[in-house]
Amino acid sequence: MAKPYNFKTIETKWQRIWEERDAFRVTEDPGQPKYYCLEMYPYPSGKIHMGHLRNYSIGDVVARYFRMRGYNVLHPMGWDSFGLPAENAAIEHGLHPATWTYDNIAYMREQLKRMGFSYDWGREITCSEPDYYRWNQWLFLKMYEKGLAYKKPAFVNWCEECQTVLANEQVEGGRCWRDESEVIQKELEQWFFKITAYTEELLEGVDQLPGWPDRVKTMQRNWIGKSVGAEVNFPLVNGESPITIFTTRQDTLFGATFMVLAPEHPLALQLGEGKADVQAFIKRMRAEDRVVRTAADTEKEGVFTGAYAINPLTEEKIPIWVANFVLLEYGTGAIMAVPAHDQRDFEFAKKYHLPLRVVIQPEEEGLAAEALAKAYEDEGVMVNSGPFNSLPSPEGREAVVRFLEERGIGKGAVNYRLRDWGISRQRYWGTPIPIIYCDQCGTVPVPYDDLPVLLPKDVEISMKGGSPLAKVESFVNVWCPTCRGPARRETDTMDTFVDSSWYFLRFCNPHARDRAVDEPKVAYWMPVDQYIGGIEHAVLHLLYARFFTKVVRDLGLVPHSEPFVNLLTQGMVCKETYRCPTHGLRFPQEIDPQGRCTECAHPVEIGRTEKMSKSRKNVVDPDDLLKRYGADTARLFSLFAAPPEKDLEWSDKGVEGAFRFLNRVYRLVDSWADELSRPAAPISFNDLTVGRAVHQKAHLTIKKVTEDLDRDFHFNTAIAALMELVNVLGQFELRGDPAEEAERRYVARFAVETLLVLLAPFAPHVAEELWERLGHGSSIFEESWPVYDATVIEREEILVVVQVDGKLRSRIFLPAHAGEDELRTAALEDSRVQTWLQDKQVKRVVVVPKKLVNIVTARL
């Protein structure tokens, strides 16, 4: 008797079996090709959300697919468990960050298990555990030794909301990446990682990543921001040391009619000495919020210092200004202003009536300084430029560099936007920075033998008054490792992006007690063959991880330079929003089945489709999905609804469609299982009659699904192919003429087994269950991925499309081996084609073998 598809029983059963068999544990095996499949590990914020579900469903298909293809697959999972939300929760709910974090981990681990993901849980890592973060400290000390970790006072991004510093990468449009509150600038003494030591390698490496999406590569290139130009020294009129400027347009040097310094530039105060307006301006600018000051639409503002420099090429005396639009951090903090050829300089010159000189002429028209409405920034021919006149600007740039270098007044130079990575955080729930300050010995690194510097448990957490660790005397007070005198510990903790910068290495040897990375194991597993995660880390995490990989390579710990061979950035999970005119945004459960607000019964408006988030109240809880439809449906829908790299629009109806499909599969196999478990002798394809088409379809499906997975993981079309196969099987009669019975059984069994094996990576539980139902004693995941038979797919008849003058006029069936001449003849003889050829003369016949004939005509 047919049983209904009871996903709950099936899924619990197989999850238990997998766990009992430790089915996904892996160890290094040099005899097998390895495959490292990694999804970005989650921050344990409480519950798994739809983005995780999608991310991990994608990863699980990849992992299970490669396992079936015979690879030794490393597929680990862990927790990015240090971070600010734990502290916020501690303040709000009075829970210790550790309690909150570990409760969340326990819950989320169960959720992941209920999704049936094939992780090697024996490799689980938790960043907030001393056995993980001690290696953050170890790596920090190694970097400190090499000068790659250093402390300096700097203007840093301060988030008032988080009460801590943020790295440049963590500020998005002047706002905190986490809570979107405004970021201000503060001058603080901070620890930095010298990512700029690897700038050029990080940039060039981007070109060696064919498996990364262009988008991400572009974003990394933009972030690194390489500019090629020149540094030029402008002597001061009163003879003091010259001002060095950076420019990418040294071909416009003859047009430099004034100079501008950043307000923070040391010379600015000096040159403006005794001039009250200058001092006041500088003071005002330094106090002003830097995000506002450096915004593109802020009005340009400046003041003349009273001092002059000499343009080294024209030898003219030019005034030196201080202005808000010049930044100390970029280049040398000083610029030459060429108002005719730089829009910013142009606007500034117009405002303060400074002179313009045209030194680049476009090919066609002639520019006149007085008539310019805006700066001419394009290429052209150099004019008013002494010996360089009539040189095209690109060559001009090279010629000017040579000229500067010959005379020792400048040189070719490269500038980058990338800054060093500020890692100090004035928060509790992070890795303590292993540094001790001693009055006698200065800054002393904690000896390696004293690691880990444990994060104390008893801490009062508040968002006010600086780092919580500073108030823990037992932590702060320490004996200096060098002189044994009293000393103080560093109380800042590390940016939690440090943890994720190398966790992929730790997964290779999660239990190594005496080292961060076990070199032979890492050498076996690394690099990550497929990395999967959200686009939001295109710069942040992915840049830091690349940097760390190069650092550990130079420490001799790993042989490779790039951590992730292939990167898949999955799209966001989106859903429409609902708004009630009186009660604002509504959660889906706050709307009745008639589409009305549960508060006031007013119909809700359907708003635009946006990324799922609590603030937009358009979230769907994976727990509900799991309860109603099960893990296989949840997985299948998230993979079917859109290609992985595109945004996925949530659809309750679509989920039901996925559920219906699995039900159909279940019913189909279940209803045939008894008969199919009786043996059926294989039949040669040539002898197949009633089952021929079904058998071909099974082979075609193998081909299609395999190719779709191999070609950028097109899960949606692979699943569509499985649906087609099920549709075909749904039409197939297992019982018929007794003479055909053996063939029908053979063909059906082959097709059903093929279907289940191909479906297994997507919907593993139901595939296992039905596989067992067919009488198999072992797991379906012990099957190897099927291979299609090309001779079966090879059709004996093919459909040839016939066009007349490019328009489809007829379709004809021809033997597959038909040659060009046969195609042409058959097409011309076709009766439908004939009617279209009346009154026309055949001018030309284009024949595409096995596909198409196009008859080109001329009117008679």
Place this chain on the structure above:
RNA sequence: GCCGGGGUGGCGGAAUGGGCAGACGCAAGGGACUUAAAAUCCCUCGGGCCGCAAGCCUGUGCGGGUUCGAGUCCCGCCCUCGGCACCA
């Protein structure tokens, strides 16, 4: 402003190296089964014309072009999403 992605039925999306546009799913309509409903199964489903049907015209953001043939290639626009942005 610069850089990158995208624009295909009512909707999500297919079309892999220029060769049948709309696979698969959802929604919708009709039918079967049922006392009824759900579930399931079958049929229709870009637009238009004619219609019993066969068929014809048209259609992939817009305008040009290349080609026997363009959703796909080229040129010029429009719209949209994302990144960067006073970066010298």
